[in-house]
Amino acid sequence: MENAMSRPEQPGWRWGPFTFRMPFYHTKFHWQEAVQGFFVAAATGLALVPIMTGAFGLSFEEAIAVSMIHSLLIGSALIFFGEPYAPGWITPALPLVLTFVLTGYEDPVSRFQAMTALSLNFAVLLILLGITGLGKKFVIWLPDTLKAGIILGAAIAAVYRVFVGDESSPSILSQQPVSIILACGVCLIFSFSLPLQKLKEKYRAVAMIAALGLLPGFFIAALVGPMVGEIDYDIKWGILFPPVADAFAKMSPFAIGWPSIEMFVQAIPLAVITYVILFGDIVTGNEVIRDGMTKRKDEHIDINPTRTHLSVGIRNGLLGLFAPFFPTQGAMWTGVQVIIVQRWAQGKEAMDSLHSGLISYYMMGIPLLFFLKPLLTGLQPLLYVALALTLMLTAFACAYVAMSIPRNNTSRGTVLLIGAGLAFFDPWTGLALGVIATLVMVGWDRNSDPIPSED
Template sequence: MSQPELPGWRWGPFTCRIPFYHTRFHWQEALQGFFVAAATGLALVPIMTSAFALSYEEAIAISMIHSILIGSALIFFGEPYAPGWVTPALPLVLSFVIGGYDDPVSRFQAMTALSLNFAVLLIVLGVTGLGKKFVIWLPDTLKAGIILGAAIAAVYRVFVGDGSTPSIISHQPVSIILACAVCLIFSFSLPLQKLREKYKLVALIAALGLLPGFFVAAVVGPMVGEISYNIEWGILLPPVADAFAKVSPFVIGWPSWDIFLSAMPLAIITYVILFGDMVTGNEVIRDGLRHRQDEHIDINPTRTHLSVGIRNGLLGLFAPFFPTQGAMWTGVQVIIVQRWAQGKQAMDSLHSGLISYYLMGIPLLFFLKPLLTGLQPLLYVALALTLMLTAFACAYVALSIPRNNTSRGTVVVIGAGLAFFDPWTGLALGVLATLLMVGWDRNPDPIPHED
């Protein structure tokens, strides 16, 4: 018989669970989370310093605010998902913001517009229950084109760049190519899957996610002269006030209505991706519940819409950098649920495991100078890895959706349009191509396991 969910302090549809008081500390998850967060949480710092004119310390301060907001999903809102970025939307966002606006002020205003548009969209669709109906109404070809557009934009950002920013790979070509190759092979290679089943060491390396690629880059980079380390000791106090003065609409001014309007299609596109994350998260939890009859996990789409909406609203006001406030980090969710499913002796509660992974909401990483300065030369590697793994995953998901060759060709056209044109033009091209080439091919039941 399933037991009640882990208790906490209820406020509205949310549940606040205080670390160490409501939840236990699991060192296994905390150790993984510390190093994986170190490997990925700072990936946007090179973009913030090069294209948004922040200092390294100011970019660290903005990343710390992002981390605190992500942790709030678990602690203050009581979500049962491992929160993360809406990563597939990131390359589309960077193309829109960096390619469409020339100065840091207007770029941060565009980020504010995206975050606030997304927040309003989520809250409206969540409260009214229209979110699921909207995603079912969209045709499969258009949804696949949106996902493939993210893949194309990611590859373009890594290998080509644009007029205002060079390609990511140009900074450290050998290190980035080797790191991406290692991560793609260990994450997706079919021959390696057989070795993972046969050898525990290979399975262990594959389970480390981005870290093997980082390790290769960290070792090879200095050998080829692309990376040099200058590790400093001590504590860093991130200059939150200085960063706030450069990014917040309260200081730099609010976006114009034109910016809000031009950002709306990208908010809609991001919502389609986010909804897929929520459905995936639900299925991962349901699979775990087959083994954990002793704990009830409340899956509440309305709560998730509202919590992600509130976090994006706060993001747009205080540290605008879209889309860093999503519902779920799929790889982490799978890892934590797998251990939770092993029984109460392995993990007392799913919420305890999730909050432990996110270091109990305490952003230690952003205060430790040795770790920050040690990772600084590897941040372009982190960004490239994030985008390339996103590109590969998005590509195979997108190309698995179409049911005939005409639809597959149309998906490529839509993806290219979304990657290379502004969001309104790309979305209009996608709708037109879908109607003319395949018709409105919506699936009446695309998420058959959703409650």
């Protein structure tokens, strides 16, 4: 059997544990991935804009500037740090974070300070666990029921944010009810429907539509929204130069002041909860790559958990200092990772290197999307749809993952209690409730080897 280490690795410039790969020099451009990435990024990368404008006091242009900074940091995982994963948000943590920040703090300044506290807490936690190698031991030590409750809590919080909301942040559905219901229905059906799975196997056209991810839902909302009076397009031409300095002045702790010690303390449980979710993403990414490597014998992919912890930690630290909006800096976007690895596994003719495919998907690190005013203003009326789609797909996926973990009915009921506690109470109360409920109802039911292939 061929030694994996004897395979060549895509070249780059090493710096510490990281590898810098310059686009077009170390990596080739694959237009197939670039086209997909451009349109999917347009559909999902701007989903936070309505929150930043509605609950954090930014203008549309300032929110675009912040989204551009987030996008550049996400792309840096591939270019500057040499990660082999398609980076993305830690999406299941997003509804929990929104509940914590929007219900706990009333003004934009304190909300941004809370986001800074979350990002910096998370960065420190990741760097410490990465350097010491304690990350895997910590996740294995946690009981399965508590982990499932954390994931279900994200699902409940996401559904609550879409359908119910609160005084500080009305429900997303109330903004464009018909468009959002149609878009979410289409995407959920194409993503998860069992009857449709059979049609995808039978009809190529259905499979192609399903492979477009969020775009079919967007398309339906874009068509129906104007008919029902919920969407009004005002497309403007020209080039937008995102006002980065103006956004910095409204959100960076260097401009608005640093979080209080109390904020840092209150944010600790959410950092721990988010880490549990992140670790699951890393394990999933490793298994997707290992499966692809069974077919690609010609390229070695360096899987390095310490590098990943440090990479995500550094990106979250930079985010907290300059454009805080936790948790948009994660390790992996599962759907994109699977799509790219599948084409990479077809052979060198299809994709010369996994790194080339990944960097091409992220437009070689060039944030072209954020400068095109016609595209941005055309998408602006659909951004609430984008946010609702992101949260609802997250809720559905988190719910079925959470419910697949418990091994008995008592554990399933306890998972619901934990999930509700995390979704509706502050993080410390919710996490304390989760620990107590697990101990009293189930016991510390940890799996001693839940990820046997992760090293």
